[in-house]
Amino acid sequence: MSRVTARLCQERAAADGLGSNRNAIKYLKQDYEALKQQCLQTGTLFKDEEFPACPSALGYRDLGPYSFKTQGIVWKRPTELCANPQFIVGGATRTDVCQGELGDCWLLAAIASLTLNPDILFRVVPKAQSFQKDYAGIFHFQFWQYGEWVDVVVDDRLPTKNGKLLFVHSEEGNEFWSALLEKAYAKLNGSYEALAGGSTVEGFEDFTGGISESYELQRAPSNLYQIIQKALRAGSLLGCSIDITATAEIEAVTSLKLVKGHAYSITGAEEVYYRGRPEKLVRLRNPWGEVEWTGSWSDNAPEWNYVDPKQKQALDKQVDDGEFWMAFSDFQRQFSRLEICNLTPDTLSSNEVNKWDLTLFNGQWRRGSTAGGCQNYQATYWTNPQFKIRLEEPDDDHEGSLNEPCCTVLVGLMQKNRRRQKRMGEDLLSIGYSLYQIPQELEDSTDVHAGRAFFARHQPAARTDPYMNLREVSRRMTLPRGQYLIVPSTFEPYKNGEFCLRVFAEKQAKSQMMSDEVSARPYEPHVDNKDVDDEFKTLFQKLSGEDCEVTATELQRILNRVLAKRKDVKSDGFNINTCREMISLLDTDGTGTLGLIEFKTLWMKIQNYLAIYKKVDSDYSGTIDSHEMRNALREAGFRLNDEVQHSIVTRYACSTKLTIDFDGFVACMIRLETLFKVFHLLDKDKNGVIQISLPEWLCCTLV
Numbered sequence: 001m002s003r004v005t006a007r008l009c010q011e012r013a014a015a016d017g018l019g020s021n022r023n024a025i026k027y028l029k030q031d032y033e034a035l036k037q038q039c040l041q042t043g044t045l046f047k048d049e050e051f052p053a054c055p056s057a058l059g060y061r062d063l064g065p066y067s068f069k070t071q072g073i074v075w076k077r078p079t080e081l082c083a084n085p086q087f088i089v090g091g092a093t094r095t096d097v098c099q100g101e102l103g104d105c106w107l108l109a110a111i112a113s114l115t116l117n118p119d120i121l122f123r124v125v126p127k128a129q130s131f132q133k134d135y136a137g138i139f140h141f142q143f144w145q146y147g148e149w150v151d152v153v154v155d156d157r158l159p160t161k162n163g164k165l166l167f168v169h170s171e172e173g174n175e176f177w178s179a180l181l182e183k184a185y186a187k188l189n190g191s192y193e194a195l196a197g198g199s200t201v202e203g204f205e206d207f208t209g210g211i212s213e214s215y216e217l218q219r220a221p222s223n224l225y226q227i228i229q230k231a232l233r234a235g236s237l238l239g240c241s242i243d244i245t246a247t248a249e250i251e252a253v254t255s256l257k258l259v260k261g262h263a264y265s266i267t268g269a270e271e272v273y274y275r276g277r278p279e280k281l282v283r284l285r286n287p288w289g290e291v292e293w294t295g296s297w298s299d300n301a302p303e304w305n306y307v308d309p310k311q312k313q314a315l316d317k318q319v320d321d322g323e324f325w326m327a328f329s330d331f332q333r334q335f336s337r338l339e340i341c342n343l344t345p346d347t348l349s350s351n352e353v354n355k356w357d358l359t360l361f362n363g364q365w366r367r368g369s370t371a372g373g374c375q376n377y378q379a380t381y382w383t384n385p386q387f388k389i390r391l392e393e394p395d396d397d398h399e400g401s402l403n404e405p406c407c408t409v410l411v412g413l414m415q416k417n418r419r420r421q422k423r424m425g426e427d428l429l430s431i432g433y434s435l436y437q438i439p440q441e442l443e444d445s446t447d448v449h450a451g452r453a454f455f456a457r458h459q460p461a462a463r464t465d466p467y468m469n470l471r472e473v474s475r476r477m478t479l480p481r482g483q484y485l486i487v488p489s490t491f492e493p494y495k496n497g498e499f500c501l502r503v504f505a506e507k508q509a510k511s512q513m514m515s516d517e518v519s520a521r522p523y524e525p526h527v528d529n530k531d532v533d534d535e536f537k538t539l540f541q542k543l544s545g546e547d548c549e550v551t552a553t554e555l556q557r558i559l560n561r562v563l564a565k566r567k568d569v570k571s572d573g574f575n576i577n578t579c580r581e582m583i584s585l586l587d588t589d590g591t592g593t594l595g596l597i598e599f600k601t602l603w604m605k606i607q608n609y610l611a612i613y614k615k616v617d618s619d620y621s622g623t624i625d626s627h628e629m630r631n632a633l634r635e636a637g638f639r640l641n642d643e644v645q646h647s648i649v650t651r652y653a654c655s656t657k658l659t660i661d662f663d664g665f666v667a668c669m670i671r672l673e674t675l676f677k678v679f680h681l682l683d684k685d686k687n688g689v690i691q692i693s694l695p696e697w698l699c700c701t702l703v
Contacts (some may be wrong), residue, residue: 059193
């Protein structure tokens with residue numbers, strides 16, 4: 001109940017602009033300005049109780065409380081580390097970002113790239129923060145998280161060993177914006193250790209809200225150098241890495257001083273004239289701040305002697321700062337992967353910069369209801385969340401023939417909060433999505449969740465392949481006009497997870513989540529005296545006793561006696577609360593018991609439920625699988641969205657086997673009928689909205 005309530009409150013706040021770039025959410029409800037003023041008024045330095053300077057902030061395993069790596073660590077403020085600490089000196093530069101004892105080079109590569117674009121940098125690192133004016137030991141930073149901007153407050157107590165910062169630090173030693181930024185990001189993800197290992201694009205996206213693309217350099221397009229130049233001009237962030245084939249190769253240094261399994265950032269791309277012909281160069285940076293490429297075009301390499309002296313002076317710095325040039329051809333041979341975070345994705349495919357149309361959906365995979373797995377699992381795949389996009393307006397410079405103009409979309413599927421869950425032993429799920437073109441004859445009838453039959457008849461028009469255990473998988477697609485269904489999934493079914501799905505389209509695209517409209521048309525038998533035969537009347541009189549009324553206890557005894565004789569359905573027996581709810585639903589005269597007609601009506605309902613139950617029990621096990629429950633609900637006349645489906649599974653399915661026995665199925669049907677009946681009675685204006693007082697609410701929920 002609390003989870004659903006929190007989600008509804010969050011949706012309403014988002015509708016009011018909370019979480020936007022201009023109105024970031026205060027992470028953990030900590031207000032930077034209010035906390036700072038409180039410290040200034042009391043003359044104290046801020047101590048962050050939400051992320052205290054203690055072992056739990058460092059980590060849980062390699063950096064856990066009993067690890068040798070955390071022995072001797074002392075938390076100190078910058079004012080205790082040097083005489084004149086500064087937040088930023090002369091603007092943020094890449095030399096402010098040197099790696100420490102934490103394996104978060106992917107993050108530092110992203111931070112280093114961030115310094116190339118001051119507009120983006122100062123959105124993440126708000127200005128007017130200082131160790132001099134109004135210093136109170138408190139700082140704040142802003143990050144994009146799954147469609148929302150959050151403002152994260154930290155104190156300036158930093159982990160040190162032997163009087164030096166343990167993690168990220170500046171080359172000069174007295175500049176602390178990067179160390180505090182790393183701490184804020186660690187807080188957002190639960191601990192410093194949670195930042196170990198990752199992809200540069202994760203940092204890129206959390207600093208920009210952009211969407212990323214990845215290129216395998218061995219299979220890169222012929223115009224990759226132009227893509228890189230254009231991306232750098234557009235302020236996009238670029239990272240690259242060398243794949244490893246064994247764990248022992250992590251951070252292994254090659255003979256030419258490149259580090260395997262390590263995240264580099266690309267900071268420049270220039271063409272020079274070398275011996276009379278153009279040579280394409282790229283500039284890279286190692287976040288370690290040292291260990292540089294020693295091959296062609298490295299610092300002080302002989303190739304520079306054949307370049308125009310002015311150009312050489314501008315480009316060849318000859319400083320061991322971790323930044324170096326290399327030939328683009330060597331870059332393609334030596335590195336495995338290039339990742340680009342597009343702030344405006346269309347700048348990579350067209351000469352004209354336009355703002356793409358963006359739609360973002362939040363969704364969940366829930367074990368037993370919406371975690372259907374990939375297409376290998378046909379019985380459950382169709383239960384995954386589904387989203388529809390309608391592409392009507394083609395690109396200005398579309399590909400394809402005049403008869404079939406095309407539309408460009410970039411779709412990204414991102415799993416949420418997995419880094420925070422590392423502490424609990426959770427890792428990234430293998431995720432992907434498939435995109436199906438909806439046939440023209442079905443375009444007007446697809447505002448409901450597509451069933452298993454649809455996927456048996458239709459193959460994907462595009463997909464992410466293979467499934468990857470990355471935070472986000474994305475793909476750029478050029479598609480004919482029409483309607484498409486996007487189905488995001490984990491590789492295996494029954495895996496819990498949250499995700500956000502982003503659809504960028506060059507022109508406006510109409511998008512919606514495909515979910516059955518919540519409605520109910522349950523079986524309503526119309527019974528009067530002439531419909532009840534003498535045999536049934538005699539049996540009823542025998543069961544109900546002298547008063548000819550069936551109480552909840554009597555109903556429980558009757559139904560369980562009948563169930564005990566059946567071998568085709570499994571049941572633990574009806575409990576007394578379900579029997580009371582049956583009576584509440586059908587008790588038209590308010591006696592709290594069932595008369596003959598009421599009992600006959602209930603009996604016919606139960607017979608109908610039994611027929612449905614057996615129909616959807618595809619393996620004749622006597623129980624139904626929680627995924628089969630969606631079909632059973634449809635057969636019973638209920639159309640429910642994914643959230644309600646999940647609530648039903650949580651309440652009525654066995655927590656281990658995810659099966660629902662017959663008494664649980666009937667209990668669910670009766671409960672749904674009761675809830676719909678109460679709602680329609682209170683919906684006086686018949687507009688699908690009710691307004692009730694607190695006593696009315698309590699009466700409804702206690703039914």
